[in-house]
Amino acid sequence: MRSIRYQEIAEELRELARSANAGTVLPSESELSAQFSVSRVTIRRALEIVRDDGLIAARQGFGWFVATEPVRQRLERLGTIEAQLESSGRHPGRRVIEFAFDAPPPHVRAALRTDRVLRVKRLNLADGEPFALVSVWCPAELARKLSMEDVQQRPFSELLDLELRGATQTIGAESAEQSDADLLAVPVGAPLLKCRRITTDVDGRPVLVSEHLFPAHRTEFVVDLPFDESSINPKGLRLVE
Numbered sequence: 423m424r425s426i427r428y429q430e431i432a433e434e435l436r437e438l439a440r441s442a443n444a445g446t447v448l449p450s451e452s453e454l455s456a457q458f459s460v461s462r463v464t465i466r467r468a469l470e471i472v473r474d475d476g477l478i479a480a481r482q483g484f485g486w487f488v489a490t491e492p493v494r495q496r497l498e499r500l501g502t503i504e505a506q507l508e509s510s511g512r513h514p515g516r517r518v519i520e521f522a523f524d525a526p527p528p529h530v531r532a533a534l535r536t537d538r539v540l541r542v543k544r545l546n547l548a549d550g551e552p553f554a555l556v557s558v559w560c561p562a563e564l565a566r567k568l569s570m571e572d573v574q575q576r577p578f579s580e581l582l583d584l585e586l587r588g589a590t591q592t593i594g595a596e597s598a599e600q601s602d603a604d605l606l607a608v609p610v611g612a613p614l615l616k617c618r619r620i621t622t623d624v625d626g627r628p629v630l631v632s633e634h635l636f637p638a639h640r641t642e643f644v645v646d647l648p649f650d651e652s653s654i655n656p657k658g659l660r661l662v663e
């Protein structure tokens with residue numbers, strides 16, 4: 423019995439998906455069309471067959487990628503994503519990319535009220551795959567004893583010699599620039615979730631500013647909301663100017 427071309431391509435895509443890591447972005451439909459010397463209609467049919475098998479998925483801005491269970495983060499309390507990953511049976515990791523004492527950008531200077539900070543940029547991993555690019559700023563006087571090895575192994579909440587009260591977190595969105603896309607293994611222009619967090623000590627003094635970039639196809643935020651009869655509007659919603 424003669425096989426149909428899109429079925430042949432689907433079988434090759436199945437093997438590709440099974441051999442790749444979860445969350446890996448596949449070549450674009452136009453690239454696959456050129457690779458297999460067929461039309462995009464044929465490629466789309468093959469991709470849809472493999473999607474129906476549960477091996478791949480698609481999302482606007484990413485195209486097709488190897489199906490993965492999203493990294494879920496609960497926002498009802500202040501905690502580390504590493505602890506949440508471990509509780510779900512996944513292996514967390516981190517790789518420090520930048521570690522420097524220098525002047526902060528204007529928005530960090532305004533929040534921390536200091537002219538010198540420790541700036542750390544790191545890549546967070548889940549089962550060896552990147553899922554977050556994190557930048558953290560801490561006043562230099564609080565971080566002067568910290569080393570690159572310290573922040574490689576432990577979160578700031580455990581390294582600072584003070585008690586933390588909580589944090590304010592703002593979640594928005596932006597498109598991946600080249601440097602971020604390379605580190606997160608996503609296409610340039612892909613949608614990212616952007617979280618900015620300001621953490622305070624027990625006296626209400628801001629002591630950490632952090633910015634987190636998450637690939638939108640690999641991350642979900644979960645919030646438990648108590649029932650409020652007075653309003654059905656999402657809590658914390660505000661319009662962006």
